[in-house]
Amino acid sequence: MEDRKWRDALSTLTVAYEDTRLSDDERAQLLDRLDPLAAKVVYSTENLLEPPYEPRRGETLMTIAQQYQVPWQLLQ
Numbered sequence: 001m002e003d004r005k006w007r008d009a010l011s012t013l014t015v016a017y018e019d020t021r022l023s024d025d026e027r028a029q030l031l032d033r034l035d036p037l038a039a040k041v042v043y044s045t046e047n048l049l050e051p052p053y054e055p056r057r058g059e060t061l062m063t064i065a066q067q068y069q070v071p072w073q074l075l076q
Helices: 002-017 024-041 061-068
Strands: none
Touching: 002 024
């Protein structure tokens, strides 16, 4: 259950970060929160994300990112 909270928080804040209405200051504040979350969820050895994804023929980072609702840069 705790793992899901971290993933949900990262997902929610990532969507908020992409909001074009944010000021530069708000975006910087949000990034200050996103970086530690990404370190915990994405780069952790705790395996808090989904099992590894096997790309299918013809898929791109963009299509996979849209499917999982994450920025394509994160997958890169």
